[in-house]
Amino acid sequence: MGKTDELKTEWKSTRYDNPRGIWLGYPGLCKGCGLCIHKCPTKVIVWSEELGVYGTPRVKPNMEGCIVCGMCQMVCPDCAIRIEKKPV
Template sequence: MAKVRGAIVVDTEKCKGCGLCVVACPTKVISLAKEVNSKGYNYAYMANPESCVGCTSCGLVCPDSAITVYKVKAVEA
């Protein structure tokens, strides 16, 4: 059986750095970047992508719909 991993894509221009996704992530995948977007906000990014399980908690709590969650098949070595 193929294992499934999660992956998120953050629209950095929509993200206002509220941090709700950071708190909602059960596996501590998301952090706020030190860089800022064109509006001056520290945007969310995947700090620990290998830990993402694709639970969609981050996407559900995002007030700006800036996060898209994908489930991908994990490549077995």
């Protein structure tokens, strides 16, 4: 794998779905600060076993309890989370 392929891999999102919406995490942007974990009103965001681009743990949601409120997206200083609500 060349350098170009490695960079493309880092910018792919990790997708999680539930009936309310989609949670997209971008490992190439996440520095593992944990603000999203701290601010999540339902406490469904946890540390992942996988490491991010800075060698720190990434985060992942438990979509079963996620209300897709977007708080994690709002507090992420690196824009590493994107929330898409599904139409009702």
